[in-house]
Amino acid sequence: MDIKVTGPEPTELERKVVDGVLGSAESAWAGGKRDLEREGRISLLGGNRARSKRDQLLPAFHAVQERFGWIPPGAFNYICKRLTVPPAEAYGVATFFHMFSMEHRPSTEVHVCEDIACRIKGSEALCENLEKAHNGSNLVGIRKSPCLGLCEWAPAALILRSGESYEGGAIGKATPEKVQASLDSGKLPDRPKFPDRPKFPDRHWDWLTHSVPQMGESQLRLLSRIGSVDPASVEDYHIQGGFEGLAKAVAMGPLATIAEVTASGLMGRGGAAFPTGKKWEAVAQAQGSTKYVVCNADESEPGTFKDRVIMEGDPLAVIEGILIAAFATGAQKGFIYIRGEYPLAINRIQNAIDAVRTAGLLGENIQGTGHSFDIEIRKGAGAYICGEETALVNSIEGKRGEPRNKPPFPVHVGLFGKPTLINNVETLANIPWILRMGGAAYAGIGTGNSKGQKLFCVSGHVKKPGVYETPFGITLRQLITLAGGTSGSAPIKAVLLGGAAGAFVGPENLDVPLTFEGTRAIGATLGSGVVMVFDQTTDLGEILVRIAAFFRDESCGQCVPCRVGAIRQEELVARLRRGKPNGSAADEVVLLGEIAQVMRDASICGLGHTASGAIQSALKIFGNDVLGESRS
């Protein structure tokens, strides 16, 4: 392929940064120095060989963005040459993600969460305040961000600082003063130094104590080690029961392992609740010798933060889950796709991978078994849609994060066209437990079709927001009580289950069991386990406005029903909110329903299918006036 690259050449520094990811350029063709000795033979180094590294596009963009705070044209061009990616395509990829910038930006950026959980805790005022303080600043930029996955810390902010050492740090219960103090001191509140290994226990444990209010309780499984295990120590993990599941799996062989997972009745914990055993079986049986395991850690559903907590607190459990999955399905390579907004989780997972590799459980010919397997982290760059499995796969491949049409499903045609197992973080963290207990024992926990223990992300107006682990069967009311009840004196007005892609339930349904079938029976969904509580002081219209805006911002734009539907839905919500309908308000609500139907019926992926669910459920429960209420 002959690509045309015009515009500036990279500076020495830009070249160095890109080479840090891609290795040094082997030929002038790929943007390196001319080597007259080798010329004539260098065609071997371009073409297919360069193009096969297309999946390095995102890592290369990340490296440049993290060094300069934006992607300068010289570096961009150099990346295109190195990977033989046409610049127009690379530009399409870079402009797809909101964490990448093609225009110069300040080196320090404060991402202020503007999503629901933070919004009801005053994130708008926080953002306004910070914007005013840094108006016109060349050093600090303030960006509004979709849910940062820090809902138990609402309102939250994330500071990302580009430069020689890229730093990212989250600020919980953020105030303008806290953010300012952090910016002034030049020290980020938690600053994982890549790739240094933090000492255990470090100060981040205070952070997790808040996120896991049940810490240390005996009935916990997924959260049992959080707070007591050194996340980067294989020995420590081993002492606390780690790798027992892997040992059992290896002893019983792949087929029996899959049988155990099937017997456990485990359903995917990412939101779609697909039977995990079936997926594993399909990948194991799929034709072809090259297979992949992908851990979906692109947790971006507003209100969800359970995967972050697992990755920060017990990353080795995720790695063990991946190792078992790879062993059972015969995969040779694993990827963990973690959203870019989780610097601490990325750091912890990387340290855990390094530790496992040192312990000899990753690499070529693992412990003389002949089995080779390795895991690589891929960072997302700010796109909710990349949590959709086929969009995630495209994103790893260095393409725009647009979902693929299904069928074929990734279990048959997935990453790089090969059979691919894609599981959520929580799903994989369940796997070692299933093998330790046995599938049948695991299936003994829970109710009906909902087996095992589930993590719930409780946030909003509760006294102790955080991740809670309970066996399936707990009711919504019990869970809220577990989280200390409502934070104020006002009674509950509504609860959002499943996040922005989920549905509201009213106070009359507080006794619904939080199971897949229980929530379905009342027309709601468990989704990723979001339980966001709103008391009577909440203006639900404001929440719906944000949900509509969220989907408009995050729709990938590929299919018409979602691309245009999301913006028309947002406009309609805006009209109703402002009390200025086109014609009668009743007609407008009917139109909103029609938009909802086409998005549900005709969109390509789950984003479009669920983008109207929460709004429709609110209209159904609270009536058409919900949007306009307490209008001032």
Place this chain on the structure above:
Amino acid sequence: MSESTYWFQPPPRPSKIPLPPEEPKIPPVEISIDGSKVVVPAGATILDACKKVGLDTPTICYHDTLTPVNVCRVCVVELDGSRTLVPSCSRKAETGMVIKTDSERVRHSRKMVLEFLQSSVDLSTAPQIVKQAERYGANSARYGESATPAAANERDHRHAGHHEFPPGNRAQTVAQPPKIDNDLYVRDYAKCLLCYKCVEACGTDAQNTFAIAVAGRGFDGRISTEFNNPLPDSACVYCGNCIGVCPTGALSFKSEFDMRKEGTWDESKQTKTDTICSFCGVGCTLSLHVQDNRIVKVMSPGEQEITRGNLCIKGRFGYSHVQNEPDKDARTR
């Protein structure tokens, strides 16, 4: 020299030309469409089956020489057992499928998709789509008046993610001034409904030039060169194959664009003459669109086997020598 002096004896010539091995016979597929049984060859799509029974299925992003991207969703049909509707253009027919092409849900989705397009895209040069919108009763007036068009290149600088919350009283559109940066063709993205066809034609489905791609995200998605560079600074080779597949006239010959602007474009006065391109030995068929004895547009019929509707810059734009024009404004006389 006798044959035995060769050290190598070639095998005897076959008396008949050997035939390629027989293709494995894959049994045809039987599906039910609106109650009637249809048998199609294995690998055929639902759309193929619909065509076979004579159903007029609307399509926009589908093109028979391009890989289906199934993004417009206007061809959706209802498949028994599927939670959502399925795109007929890309979904392969499987034995036992029961399909409805005119159910309430299907009609609703088609109507809404067309309504969405009508409310956000200038369809003035896409009569086919307007006709489909009428057929399904689309009424884009429900979304209010159109918002003010974007300034030139404003949409090209929109960042993915956060947007200001809109007032809502006016429907946002993709309206913007056309991009005129060369003498051969114009990109009027106010008419672009993002069907991805031009990107496919520029890429591996035809030209392998990769000058354009989809950039941005969501409603701000757009067809763009790198950094929104003008075409002459991009990889574009002016084959015009993107014009050939554009369903809305967003991409058009500069000659057509200018004449439309002047109000002299009149398809009723145009003749279409097929001829063979004389520039090289490939032998592409050219369809010369002629108005007032002047070539105003050159296309190539898609059913023509040699290049399936594709041309190069010479066939597509290299016609001025035929016109022998001393005066550039001759056509206005």
